[in-house]
Amino acid sequence: MLNGASLYVTWNGVVGVRAVLLDVGGVLVVPDPRAVGGVMGGHGGATDPDDLIRAHYRAVHEADGDDGDFDWPGYHTGLVVHSGVPVGARELCNQGMIELVRAMPNLWSYPLPGMAATLRALAGRYRLGIVSNNDGTVGRLLAEQGLCQLGAGPAAPVEVIVDSALAGVAKPDPRIFTLALDVLGLPPEEVGYVGDTRAYDVSGARAAGLRPFHLDPYGFCVAADHEHLADLADLL
CATH class of the missing domain: 3.40.50.1000 (HAD superfamily/HAD-like)
Incomplete structure (x- = not known):
């Protein structure tokens, strides 16, 4: 079961x-935890790949819906939250993730x-x-x-x-x-x-x-x- x-x-x-x-x-593959960890760690969040991969799947789950209803902004926010970034640093960290995605189009490449x-x-x-x-x-x-x-x-x-x-x-x-x-x-x-x-x-x-x-x-x-x-x- x-x-x-x-x-x-x-x-x-x-x-x-x-x-x-x-x-x-x-x-x-998942978003490269080395790159993601560089952003999260810079704002007081997790840097361990296992922790970041778990945070990724939890953020996906919370953003997931039915019939094409997937909340991508909510996913990125959830990734920051579940990576353990302190409340006061989350907005700045979220912006850092947006910049990372723009700068690294192959971010989703980590087997x-x-x-x-x-x-x-x-x-x-x-x-x-x-x-x-x-x-x-x-x-x-x-x-x-x-x-x-x-x-x-x-x-x-x-x-x-x-x-x-x-x-x-x-x-x-x-x-x-x-x-x-x-x-x-x-x-x-x-x-x-x-x-x-x-x-x-x-x-x-x-x-x-x-x-x-x-x-x-x-x-x-x-x-x-x-x-x-x-x-x-x-x-x-």
Whole structure:
């Protein structure tokens, strides 16, 4: 039982799932805690990567809604609060985070621990693909970080990479998932999608007929209407 939703598995993976599509931000990579810690620490907040990653997921949870309703300003405010920045320094720290995002467009590029190995293991169980709201560079990012690439290579092989900036459609619009399904040639009910938000990922995947898995490492989401994963390796 994972956060109130059952995940049934067999020796070779999740029952009924032949392929898994993956989000990138919040699933494979997170905002670089070294850069974020530089801002937070400068205003009296946390600098430890584990603390900052937890603060990230808590801020995502609090900003998350349904059907595309995600409060990005609220996320940045929550990140400052849950990073332990004192009340009197939060406004200035929030401005520092805004400046960091502007100066570092590749901020969301820090692979979660063990992710390369997890993806290689998943590739041995499922057909894999990527569906991400991104800026047109997600394929290059994943290859540079040694996480995956299209087809054979040094990292985990994936069959399709759909980047919203190149596709012209973004989550939660179900059409972005259809683009990946067309490449896989599988019915949607045989494909899982792992994302870190209800707003973009659970609602979008469900609208496309896929089986959504909500990656929620700290168990912040208690909704019982979808399945949860504490770790991507739970799919193994």
